[in-house]
Every structure is written in structure tokens, then in C-alpha cells.
Amino acid sequence: MKKALIALVALIFCGSATAQLKPRPDAFPPVSENNNTKAINMAETPAEMANWDRYPTYGTYVAMMQQWATDFPTLCRLDTIGSSYQGRLILSMEITANPSDTTLREFFYSSTIHGDEVTGYVMMLRLIDTLLRGYGNNPQYTDLMNTTLICINPLANPDGTYHSGDNSIRRATRYNANNVDLNRNYPNPFAPAKATLQQENIYMIDYFDRHNFRLSANLHGGAEVMNYPWDSYTSLQNPHPDRVWWEDVCRRFVDTSRTYNASHFNDTYSCGYTAGGDWYVITGGRQDYVNYYYNCLELTMEISTNKTLSSDQLPTYWNFLQHSFVNYIAEIHSLPGDTIPTPEPPDTIPDTNLTIRTINSSPITVYPNPATSTLRLSAPTTVQIDIYDCQGRKRQTLPAGTTAVDVSAMPAGIYILRYNGRCTKFAVKR
Numbered sequence: 001m002k003k004a005l006i007a008l009v010a011l012i013f014c015g016s017a018t019a020q021l022k023p024r025p026d027a028f029p030p031v032s033e034n035n036n037t038k039a040i041n042m043a044e045t046p047a048e049m050a051n052w053d054r055y056p057t058y059g060t061y062v063a064m065m066q067q068w069a070t071d072f073p074t075l076c077r078l079d080t081i082g083s084s085y086q087g088r089l090i091l092s093m094e095i096t097a098n099p100s101d102t103t104l105r106e107f108f109y110s111s112t113i114h115g116d117e118v119t120g121y122v123m124m125l126r127l128i129d130t131l132l133r134g135y136g137n138n139p140q141y142t143d144l145m146n147t148t149l150i151c152i153n154p155l156a157n158p159d160g161t162y163h164s165g166d167n168s169i170r171r172a173t174r175y176n177a178n179n180v181d182l183n184r185n186y187p188n189p190f191a192p193a194k195a196t197l198q199q200e201n202i203y204m205i206d207y208f209d210r211h212n213f214r215l216s217a218n219l220h221g222g223a224e225v226m227n228y229p230w231d232s233y234t235s236l237q238n239p240h241p242d243r244v245w246w247e248d249v250c251r252r253f254v255d256t257s258r259t260y261n262a263s264h265f266n267d268t269y270s271c272g273y274t275a276g277g278d279w280y281v282i283t284g285g286r287q288d289y290v291n292y293y294y295n296c297l298e299l300t301m302e303i304s305t306n307k308t309l310s311s312d313q314l315p316t317y318w319n320f321l322q323h324s325f326v327n328y329i330a331e332i333h334s335l336p337g338d339t340i341p342t343p344e345p346p347d348t349i350p351d352t353n354l355t356i357r358t359i360n361s362s363p364i365t366v367y368p369n370p371a372t373s374t375l376r377l378s379a380p381t382t383v384q385i386d387i388y389d390c391q392g393r394k395r396q397t398l399p400a401g402t403t404a405v406d407v408s409a410m411p412a413g414i415y416i417l418r419y420n421g422r423c424t425k426f427a428v429k430r
């Protein structure tokens with residue numbers, strides 16, 4: 001009965017700002033899933049992944065990534081984002097047919113920041129394989145790889161996934177080796193940092209710094225729902241400026257999946273998507289961090305009700321999701337900021353038309369960057385400026401009209417200069 005009532009409420013309030021349904025699986029310690037009752041077959045060699053109905057051992061995973069880099073040297077490059085506390089690699093496959101083209105748009109998929117949410121891990125491995133083998137054969141893949149840098153990190157929390165050792169995922173855990181939830185550990189733009197930033201996240205932040213990602217997704221399991229920003233607020237409290245665009249993107253993703261399984265993305269909201277905070281407010285997630293501090297639109301994809309599927313179900317989920325995954329990459333070529341308003345005489349353009357997106361846009365540039373002693377601004381601001389470090393702590397407030405910042409006493413690192421809802425990043429070098 002309670003279930004029926006929840007379903008009814010979900011139907012009525014789908015997408016509304018006030019709906020708060022069952023607790024979000026991500027918000028609590030995981031419900032223990034008895035993996036011993038599931039068929040969880042491991043692939044001890046890349047060859048055993050041929051049917052995509054097994055989970056790779058850690059060694060198989062690394063070997064697969066290296067093998068693609070060897071087999072498709074003109075289409076991909078294997079990068080190491082960093083390593084975990086237990087020394088496992090956090091890898092990213094960077095795929096494009098035009099690596100020297102500096103105008104490419106940069107896209108990022110990352111999965112399994114919660115180590116026991118492993119559906120996305122295998123989906124992302126299969127996506128890498130599908131794209132690489134499809135170049136020149138599938139026009140959509142070919143076009144995307146010609147025009148886009150597609151970076152795919154299948155496993156963001158390897159210590160959590162291989163908690164019991166490199167050869168099994170049976171006792172996979174949500175947390176990293178320090179028992180920290182990595183998706184509650186990012187600096188939160190709207191609240192003070194709560195815990196020491198973990199090594200896996202420090203490396204991930206560095207990776208975002210090395211790239212100019214414009215669109216990304218963080219893949220989870222435990223529910224089937226697309227979750228767009230913000231997570232830190234309900235949409236009544238603070239709607240994301242691109243909310244309408246996000247809902248269109250989510251609808252397209254869900255509708256495509258439902259052409260292969262009509263009941264997919266139906267366990268939380270009947271429409272299959274929500275603003276994160278309307279479902280459940282969290283802080284410290286990567287989604288809000290990336291959306292706020294980088295010029296990158298990121299959402300959270302909860303792709304399977306079971307966090308750890310029986311391995312023989314993996315091909316079925318691939319069939320549900322593969323087209324949605326590819327189409328989501330293509331969304332990078334029609335971002336909301338791409339809509340240029342019709343030009344008008346400069347003196348009649350209202351201020352609000354100059355910048356469509358009120359957050360992430362950076363009309364003021366800074367130089368030199370990195371800076372060692374004085375950071376100069378391209379134009380004086382009309383409001384006060386706050387400077388934050390990469391932990392989200394406010395370091396300084398400067399008055400309106402500032403044109404230069406003395407950074408000589410600031411430790412080396414990445415900083416964010418924030419004013420009037422806008423952000424500009426800079427580095428201090430020693």
C-alpha cells in the first residue's frame with residue numbers, strides 16, 4: 001500500500017520542486033546486497049570479457065585499457081588520472097580521431113565513484129570498445145569522434161570495487177580505502193568543507209584542471225533516475241539556470257532507453273528524472289562541484305536499481321542504455337550557452353542578454369596565470385570579489401574596483417575568484 005501511495009505521489013509530483021519521495025540510496029550507507037546469492041562471474045583475462053557478461057578482475061581491467069590503446073593508437077590515448085590509496089590506477093581513455101585539433105569539445109564520462117555501483121563500470125568499458133570499433137563504420141560514432149574529445153573513466157573508486165582483492169567484486173563497498181564516501185567529499189560551493197579531501201578526488205580535480213570539459217556525467221546505481229543539478233538545494237530554493245535544458249536532455253535519455261525497455265527509469269519518478277535536491281539534498285557531491293566551479297555541465301545517472309547486477313544481466317542493460325549513452329555525448333554540440341541572442345545595437349542590449357548563463361561564465365580574465373606575485377584583472381569589477389581555495393574555503397574578500405590581487409603570500413595551488421555569481425579560476429605558482 002505504501003508502495004502504491006509512493007508511486008501515486010511520484011506520478012503527481014514528477015519533476016516538481018516539492019516532491020520528496022523515498023530516501024535516496026546515495027544518501028545513506030548502502031542497503032546490504034547479498035552478492036553471494038548472485039551470479040557474479042569474473043573475467044580473469046580480456047578474452048573472457050568477449051560476451052560482456054562478466055566483471056573484469058582489476059588486472060583484466062587494466063589490460064583491457066592498455067590493449068585498446070595499443071590496438072587503436074590513432075583513435076585513443078590512455079591517461080592516468082591518478083591512483084588510489086591502495087595504489088590502484090584511476091584511468092581515463094581519451095578518444096578522438098583528431099587529437100591535434102585544439103577546438104574539439106571535451107566530454108567526460110566517469111563511473112563507480114561508489115565502488116559497489118558497478119553497472120556503469122562495465123557499461124563504460126563496453127562504450128569504449130563500441131566507439132573504437134565503430135569508427136569508420138557507424139556514421140554517428142565517426143562524426144562524434146571527429147568533432148569531440150571523449151574521455152571515459154570507467155572506475156573512479158577502484159579500492160571500493162576491489163575491496164576484497166583484485167580478483168573479485170563480491171565484497172565491493174561504496175567507500176574508498178579510508179572508509180570515506182567520495183561523492184560526499186568534494187568541496188561544496190554552498191557550504192564549508194566537511195572532511196579532508198581524499199586522494200582520489202584530488203587527482204580527479206587535477207584532471208578537470210587539465211581539461212576543458214563542457215559536459216559530463218557521473219554514473220551510479222541503486223536507482224534508475226536521471227539526477228540533474230543542484231544536489232545542494234531543492235529547485236524551489238535555487239533552480240539551476242539551465243534547468244529547462246537539463247530536463248530536455250534527461251527526457252531524451254530516458255525516452256531512448258524506454259524504447260528498449262518501457263519500464264526502465266521508473267523506480268523513483270515516473271518521468272525518470274529529477275533535480276537532485278528535489279529527490280534528496282546532499283552536499284559534497286561531484287556534480288555540484290563541477291557545475292559550479294568549472295564551465296562544465298554534469299549530471300548524475302543512476303542507471304540500475306541493483307547496485308551490483310548479476311553479471312549475466314549486464315548485456316541486457318547495455319541494450320537498454322547504449323544509444324542513450326552515445327546520444328548524451330552528442331548533446332555537447334548543443335549546449336545551452338551555444339544559443340547566441342540576436343545581435344542588437346550595443347547600447348540597447350540589456351545587461352542580462354550579455355551573459356546567458358549566470359553561473360560559470362567568466363567575462364573577466366586574469367593574467368598572468370599562473371601568477372607568482374600579482375594577479376591582474378582584465379577589467380575592474382563593480383562588486384566585491386571573493387577568493388576561494390580549491391577546498392572551497394574563502395581566503396580573501398577584495399573591494400569593488402579591484403584590478404590587481406597580491407598573491408605573494410598565497411600557497412601554490414588552484415583558486416577561484418568569485419564575484420556576482422561568476423567564477424574565474426587561476427593558479428598560484430611558487
Ligand SMILES: [Zn+2]
Binds near residue numbers: 026220221222
Ligand atoms: Zn552512488
